[in-house]
Amino acid sequence: DVKVTQSSRYLVKRTGEKVFLECVQDMDHENMFWYRQDPGLGLRLIYFSYDVKMKEKGDIPEGYSVSREKKERFSLILESASTNQTSMYLCASSFSGWGETQYFGPGTRLLVL
């Protein structure tokens, strides 16, 4: 069974704080993704990575950065959290290649006050 885990299920932070969201997968997947999900907007891709130390911007990268130092771990960083970054954050992973099935983590619900 593929397992994708995220470091926190719920997180409350203050405006201006630096926030780290961690994602770990145990299936040796090459690709990893960070999405945010908001009511009425669906899932939107923030960043993805297709290899260690490689990253690509998704649709909404502004205000975020990522780090992939090891194959199994993909971190999403909010350098200075803002209230409009309050959202559900979902991590996913898949084998390499286009169109491969993505496996999602349980999500982190972030509230920025």
Next chain:
Amino acid sequence: EDKVVQSPLSLVVHEGDTVTLNCSYEVTNFRSLLWYKQEKKAPTFLFMLTSSGIEKKSGRLSSILDKKELFSILNITATQTGDSAIYLCALSRLVFGKGTRLSVIA
């Protein structure tokens, strides 16, 4: 402008009904179209469609892709309350529709 459009946005049916969820898209250069079911947590995978005209089935769920007309449908027959969820359509791995919220009432 949205590249993947799902319809309807929301749907309420009675147990036992058959439903058809639609996904239309504009992108032509993609490898596969994927359907996901999302309940209270993260999306879970349902189908991956790569070829036009070939139906995929899993129990009461089935799906088909039409690459000529640029759409896919997800059918659920004899719906049950456990089918209540948001159904997401995605092109390859990068572009998701906004989802269809299905509510099945007893």
